[in-house]
Amino acid sequence: GPRRLPGHDCRPRLPAAVARTMAWEPAARRFAAAVTKFAVAATLLAAAVVVVRRQRQPPGTERAGSFLAQPLRPQVERSGEEAAVEHAVLQQRGTRSRADERRLEEDGSVELYDSAEAGGGPLCSNRCYTKFGFTDDDCECSSHLVWYLWVCKKRYGKPIPTQYCGQKNCGGCSYAPPPLDAPSPIAPSPAPSPAPVGPTCAADWRPCTASQCCSTPGFHCYQKDSFYAECRTSCAVGIHYNDPRQLWTPWTCKILEAPPKTNATETLTSTTTWTTSTATSSTQTSTTQTTSTTTTSTLFPPGYRPADESLLRPSNATAFTFYMYRVQNDMNYAPENQNMANLAGAMWYLHNEIVWHKGLARSGTYFSTAKTRIEKFKVRTRATQPLWNLGMNFGVVNAFDITKCTGPYSCTNFKEYGYAVGCESWSNKASAFPHSQWYGKNKYPGATWYSLPGTCPSRGLGQKTRTCLQHEPGGACGNSTTPTGEGNCTYQFEKVGEVSINDLEGLQSPDTFKAMGGYEYNKYTDKGVHMSFWDGKEDVTACQKRIDTLTAMFKAKYPALPDLPDPACDFNQYKFYHKR
Numbered sequence: 001g002p003r004r005l006p007g008h009d010c011r012p013r014l015p016a017a018v019a020r021t022m023a024w025e026p027a028a029r030r031f032a033a034a035v036t037k038f039a040v041a042a043t044l045l046a047a048a049v050v051v052v053r054r055q056r057q058p059p060g061t062e063r064a065g066s067f068l069a070q071p072l073r074p075q076v077e078r079s080g081e082e083a084a085v086e087h088a089v090l091q092q093r094g095t096r097s098r099a100d101e102r103r104l105e106e107d108g109s110v111e112l113y114d115s116a117e118a119g120g121g122p123l124c125s126n127r128c129y130t131k132f133g134f135t136d137d138d139c140e141c142s143s144h145l146v147w148y149l150w151v152c153k154k155r156y157g158k159p160i161p162t163q164y165c166g167q168k169n170c171g172g173c174s175y176a177p178p179p180l181d182a183p184s185p186i187a188p189s190p191a192p193s194p195a196p197v198g199p200t201c202a203a204d205w206r207p208c209t210a211s212q213c214c215s216t217p218g219f220h221c222y223q224k225d226s227f228y229a230e231c232r233t234s235c236a237v238g239i240h241y242n243d244p245r246q247l248w249t250p251w252t253c254k255i256l257e258a259p260p261k262t263n264a265t266e267t268l269t270s271t272t273t274w275t276t277s278t279a280t281s282s283t284q285t286s287t288t289q290t291t292s293t294t295t296t297s298t299l300f301p302p303g304y305r306p307a308d309e310s311l312l313r314p315s316n317a318t319a320f321t322f323y324m325y326r327v328q329n330d331m332n333y334a335p336e337n338q339n340m341a342n343l344a345g346a347m348w349y350l351h352n353e354i355v356w357h358k359g360l361a362r363s364g365t366y367f368s369t370a371k372t373r374i375e376k377f378k379v380r381t382r383a384t385q386p387l388w389n390l391g392m393n394f395g396v397v398n399a400f401d402i403t404k405c406t407g408p409y410s411c412t413n414f415k416e417y418g419y420a421v422g423c424e425s426w427s428n429k430a431s432a433f434p435h436s437q438w439y440g441k442n443k444y445p446g447a448t449w450y451s452l453p454g455t456c457p458s459r460g461l462g463q464k465t466r467t468c469l470q471h472e473p474g475g476a477c478g479n480s481t482t483p484t485g486e487g488n489c490t491y492q493f494e495k496v497g498e499v500s501i502n503d504l505e506g507l508q509s510p511d512t513f514k515a516m517g518g519y520e521y522n523k524y525t526d527k528g529v530h531m532s533f534w535d536g537k538e539d540v541t542a543c544q545k546r547i548d549t550l551t552a553m554f555k556a557k558y559p560a561l562p563d564l565p566d567p568a569c570d571f572n573q574y575k576f577y578h579k580r
Contacts, residue, residue: 127228128170130210139165202231205469212256218478223254233478236334241403241461303470306487310385311418315485317383317393320567324379324450324493327354327501329369335377335493336454336476337403342566343554344447344547346374350501351546352438355520355534360510362501374504376497376554378564379452382483382490384418390578394423394571397434398451404460408434411457413576418487419475422451423569433573444543448569452476452491497558504550505533 129139129150139152150165152173165173201215202208207230208221214231222235235253306312325346326335341349354362354371362370383393395417398405405411413420425448426432432439435449453475456468475490477483483490505520507513519529527535536542554561 127207127209129165129173130207130227132165132170132173133210134173135210136207204231205466206231208256220478221256222251223256224251225249229256233473234334234476236336238332241331241333243462303467304473304488305471306418307415308386308418308487311487313385313486315383315385315388317385317388317485319380319382319483320393321378321380322564322566323496324377324452326375326377327371328373328375328498330372331369334454334476335375335452336474337400337405337457338452338454339397339400340377340379340450340452342446342448342450343550344444344543345449347543347546347550348442348444348447349449350374351444351521351534351537351543352442356523358519359514360518360520371501373498373500374550375495376499376558378494378496378561380483380492381421381567382485384420384485384487384490387417387420388485390572390575392570392572392575393567394450394569395420396451396571396573396576397422397424397449398453398457399434400451400457402461403454403457403464405453405457409577414453414457414472417576419453419457419473419490421475421491422453423571424449425569425571427569430572430574431569433571441538443538443540444547445540446566448566452493496561497554499550499553499557504553505531507531 127136129152130136133155134152135156137157138154139150142149142151150170150173152160152163152165154160163173201211201213202221204214204216204219207228208214209227209229212221212229214221216231219231219233220235221229222232223229235251237253238250239248240251241248323342324335324340325343326338326340327346327349350371357363360370362372381393383395387393387395396408396413398411398413399407405414424431424433424435425446426439426442427446429436429439455474455476456464456472457474458472459465459468473488475488477489477492483492502508502510513530516530518531520531521528521534521537523537526537533546
């Protein structure tokens with residue numbers, strides 16, 4: 001057998017890594033014991049918090065079947081402010097339990113909506129405080145734990161003890177009549193008894209739920225719902241996707257009250273001089289008379305200050321009334337900050353950019369929601385004076401992507417020409433801009449594209465601020481206003497009809513069409529599969545036939561609509577950009 005050498009240890013040796021691990025085992029056991037003690041202490045602390053919360057729970061608010069339904073200990077004394085906050089929270093809690101509240105509090109999540117069973121709406125969107133005599137400047141949206149409240153520290157601009165109101169129904173608010181010295185848009189009566197005093201008319205683009213009037217002529221108090229209304233120049237029924245996402249609820253656009261006449265608008269004064277002559281047998285008398293004519297501009301918001309003062313006056317341009325069309329999905333919103341077309345232009349857009357996507361996707365470059373219909377609008381337009389001075393009724397077509405103007409040239413044309421309606425056609429090179437790549441390739445006769453600049457075109461959807469809306473009012477006039485040609489009143493629109501794309505193609509069963517491998521149009525073979533409607537993109541005769549088909553469908557569906565010819569697209573890029 002093996003021999004043992006003097007001084008040699010024959011015991012097997014462990015690897016160095018294992019030996020180091022074993023050396024740390026006592027320390028690891030001590031650390032684990034410390035963690036266990038800490039966990040026990042944390043559990044005891046949590047239990048103490050539960051006991052305190054039981055003590056603070058008001059009587060009658062416990063839920064059946066929960067631990068809060070057990071007999072409660074006497075309540076701890078609370079301050080008036082704490083009681084008011086908790087009362088408001090309980091008003092909007094609905095059926096949510098304290099366990100749910102603790103879970104939301106611990107994971108740090110923030111609710112934008114109340115629970116469905118509580119019947120809540122968007123975060124602090126129900127401006128119910130106006131029913132209690134508060135104005136928009138008196139209350140602000142704040143939070144308590146995971147609940148959002150209206151915190152009202154003033155009433156009619158004067159400090160009051162803070163009131164905490166639930167954001168859903170303003171539980172916790174108390175009503176107080178307006179003071180006698182509150183400002184009023186109505187002059188006091190000379191009669192011995194004072195005239196009724198009410199809240200001041202709302203400023204431009206501000207809430208008008210309480211006053212139901214606007215301080216500036218040209219603005220109307222449009223109602224969104226029973227809790228909110230706003231002073232605006234125009235309003236489209238439905239969801240306004242320019243609003244923040246959490247406020248995407250429909251507008252009714254009911255005018256609560258016609259705006260009163262005030263002296264809040266600016267006036268522009270011009271002087272006209274004429275000469276009258278009277279002749280007698282011996283002398284001739286010449287009399288010169290001067291008169292001043294005052295023109296009041298009522299449409300532009302206080303923030304709109306163009307460099308060219310002629311944009312503040314009505315223009316001498318010709319007014320046009322015609323139809324515009326928009327290829328649209330199932331969502332409803334106003335055509336402001338959107339690209340439009342005449343009927344031939346809409347067909348070209350469908351053929352060139354939409355129907356060649358497989359599986360009836362009908363998507364595009366900047367969207368994935370399928371187009372489903374062709375909307376028809378009756379539009380009235382008038383050019384601004386700087387544009388009319390160049391001999392044009394239409395400016396450049398601005399590209400809009402998700403309501404933001406992206407070109408051409410950073411959309412600087414608004415400063416020089418106002419928010420004029422743009423047009424583009426491919427009948428000549430001067431008007432084939434900014435999409436000159438389609439010059440000579442668009443075979444739809446008379447195809448024209450338009451652009452309708454709206455409010456705050458420099459910002460995208462959900463990013464438009466109040467300041468931007470005031471300084472960049474867009475070109476849309478009020479719904480009952482004829483375009484004047486001022487820089488911010490160049491067009492007015494009204495939707496008058498729509499036709500389904502499926503009906504246009506004669507597609508009765510889209511699901512069956514897709515299951516059979518149908519293809520509306522293959523741009524590589526220039527024809528469809530199980531569909532021939534779009535065959536021949538560069539065939540002028542086929543393109544005109546498709547135009548005639550859509551025209552006949554609108555005529556059959558809306559026979560009362562008059563025939564309105566398209567105005568000539570007289571945009572000339574060389575004149576328009578003569579300074580470049």
